[in-house]
Amino acid sequence: MTEMILQAAQQTLLDPMVWCVVIGSAIYGIFIGAMPGLSATMGVALFVPLTFWLDPLPALAGIVTMVACAIFAGDIPTTLVRMPGTPASAAYADDAYALSRRGEARTTLGVMLWFSVTGGLFGAVVLMLLGNQLAKMAGWFSVSEYFWLYLMGLSCAVIVGGSSIPRSLLGLLIGMMFSTVGLSAVHSQARFTFGQPELFQGINFIPAMIGLFGLSEVLRGAAGRLNGGEPQPTEASGAILPPAIQLFSRRFRAWLRSSTIGALVGILPGAGADIASWVSGAVSKRRSKQPENYGNGSTECIADACAANSASLAGAWIPALVFGIPGDSVTAIVIGVLYMKNLKPGPEIFEAQGVLVFSLYIVFILANLVMLPIGLLAIRAGGWVMRIPRSVLLPIILLLCIVGSFAASGSLFDVALMAAFGLIGLVCERYKISIGAMVLGMILGGPLEERFVQTLAGSGGSPLALVNRPVAALLAIICFGVWLSVAVSSFRKSRLSATSIGLPIERS
Amino acid sequence: MDANSFHHFSPRQRYRGRSHVSLNFGCWISITCVIVLSLGCTRSTDFPSRPIAIICPWSAGGGTDRVARQMAVELEAELGVPVNVINATGGGGVTGHTRGAQARGDGYTLSMITVELSMLHWRGLTNLTHRDFAPLQLLNRDAAALFVRGDSQYQSLDDLRDAIADAPKRLKASGTAYGGIWHIAVAGWLDSQSLAADDATWISINGAGPSIQELLAGGVDFICCSLPEADAVVAGGQVRCLGVMADSRIRGFEKVPTFIEQGHRWSIAGWRGLAAPSDTPKERIDLLGGAIDKITRGETFQSFMASSGFDMSLENAGQFAETLERQDELFGNILTQPAFQSVSGEQFGPMMFPIMIAVGIAIVSCLVAREVLSDYHDHGMENRQDTAGEEPFFPGRSLGVLFALVFYWFVSEPLGFILSAILILGGLLVLFRVPRVTAMVVAITASVVTYQVFAILLRVPLPRGFLEW
The missing domain is CATH 3.40.190.10 (Periplasmic binding protein-like II)
Incomplete structure (x- = not known):
């Protein structure tokens, strides 16, 4: 065992090729993640043909590093111009942008970087110590368990986002409604397509997200004063990391909680960084002493969600390595690469390829460590964006919105979709309907419906099938508990405000 | 050189504001742009002379995508032009196959076609059949x-x-x-x-x-x-x-x-193969088919397929066409059975879930409407005062942004990405009262840099327009 670890460390850390690939793909990953519309999956898919000429370890190292960096880098445009680079960042986009408008962009990005790095390291350690055992968890999850898991993720979005429960819920439901457009995955029948072939593919959430967040901000910004006036994101000089490290030592237990949530969610195939991010944000809000800050510039929410989404990344490799079942689209590519290198995933990979697996663990740690300096450089580079006058920045953001929404599937239709969602975003903002929840509704609405219909179809229509397995019942109880506590607390709040009519009420 | 000419014009421009000179100025700029952009842009009639796209109807990372990307890398080496993979996913394969079949038949858009092509039309999801494609090569089963x-x-x-x-x-x-x-x-x-x-x-x-x-x-x-x-x-x-x-x-x-x-x-x-739109000229089909044939016989591709576990099964265009015909018949027989009807x-059914959500939306909307109304009651007066006193509000500029998007929708295909981007950026910057020289420099730099990054580096197939650029 020790021998294997030593050998793995030697193979990894003494190989200049591994270092080159890790550093190169860290820069590439940061770049991909920071560009709106380009997902980590696309970055990895572009990288795959290169892996043909690489040894297995550098090839996997490149993918690991790229994904870790891309997930962090998605936070950079989220904070600076309110355009989430990845859906995982949508959970705290409003918080991050609010902080950035108060001139705290650098500190916020510092927090994101630090918590991403530490969360990622936590995930790597979990993978290392418990990977083989935790793989069994996937075997407990049938469609009914997933149904509750997705429902829990959606409920969390209602808790975290927005100014009031009904408004977040409305955003969520509208998002889910959009998710039903197109060919229904489970029935294989077209819905709401109005005979348009473009609508068959459904509403792609990447252009929708760019429109809801990015374009609506451009539209709003363009209508406002372009120079001075409204507070605009300003660049504060000063240290990036020290405040983050202070926060970390102050909130160590919260970090531990969030990273654990992230790692557990990550292990389940089909539940990735975005669910991790929302769930840990919601838990964080319920445990917080200042829940009113959430959605309004809460560093705590950002820290917890960042730790969770990075911690979930390593988890997705567990079902991929043990069962050959991809945990997300990136690990689907990883499985392909493994096969290409004649490494068959399966439980015996831990024995047959022990050294490689240990090297992979080391690479996970290495990737997160390399991310720290390169992320710092990226944050500094991001500072330049803040110096561009708003009147020049807005048109450039518009161009990036266009290209980013076009990039996902190379279709002009997605650009039109982005424009439409920009207007929807504007209307929602006017009535404070949570657009973050809408994005999650669009992502999880489809899977939720699939699991629901699959469970019912399997049981011949009996809704009991949703709760007649132990894990499903447990998840259902947790879900109902969450709803009950939310309902009680919002009822109390409304009682409170009803009794205090006539007194000045603080409203956001 | 063009930057100098901007400086030459700029001071006059600033002082005179909107006048006839601005029109001349605009013309000048446009002409300069066109000249600068067309420099070094050779339009050759050889095929292929610009990037080729392979449309993959399935998502990145899946088996079809992996085969497509491997093929793209090797085709690139074989043909000497960039070959990009576009994942046009969704609709159970309808989206990608439709885009592939409807693409211009000039040999620059190829499709990975999969077994679903023989099935979708029997299920009434599309009118598309294998006859909308000119088969190039069957790759695997x-x-x-x-x-x-x-x-x-x-x-x-x-x-x-x-x-x-x-x-x-x-x-x-x-x-x-x-x-x-x-x-x-x-x-x-x-x-x-x-x-x-x-x-x-x-x-x-x-x-x-x-x-x-x-x-x-x-x-x-x-x-x-x-x-x-x-x-x-x-x-x-x-x-x-x-x-x-x-x-x-x-x-x-x-x-x-x-x-x-x-x-x-x-x-x-199940099977996967390469095809082009059915109206592609014969000589281009032959050229592409030859290149693909050479690749599939090469050791790199064969070892890729073997190590990935894909059962390689090669058929040239003619055999592939016959296979497609037989497959169509086979799936027709199964899918028209009563059990599938x-x-x-x-x-x-498919409408159950949307109806549940619609009911939810209706209920929650009422709650939200109540909140909005009560907010209005509590703060209505203050809000109105706020907006009156605080910020200048220019809805015209937002309309300008929307107009820019509509404009891009119409001109990006004929003009190509760079020219359309320069036009919308330039227009918006001028609308936002940015000095014109800065506006021009920013518009051109940002458009060209974006094009370089996305189209060249990241392989996003941005529209190329009439300049083939």
């Missing part, structure tokens, strides 16, 4: 195989068939969405055993991975997918393969018996 859990009581195909025959609709199966290739494989097998196609309840789960997981979790009794997809769990002993629906044993999986060996006369396979699980 993946035979269907049946899997049960390692601890399952079913030891052979006969066991499984008898169990299904004893209690129709009790056993649950999956592997893909309803009406997908693996579903049809199972239905066809049951049919060949004189059972009804829906005697095993099909649970519609997208993709082999989630289906395998469902099998492990005990949610379904057996699944159907290709051999490499379940290889890891078979090797680990969690899952057992009962047989493969092929005429002979598959290379790399020699231990797996075929259905025919077990006395079940049934074989079916009835909609699966009508009680949970």
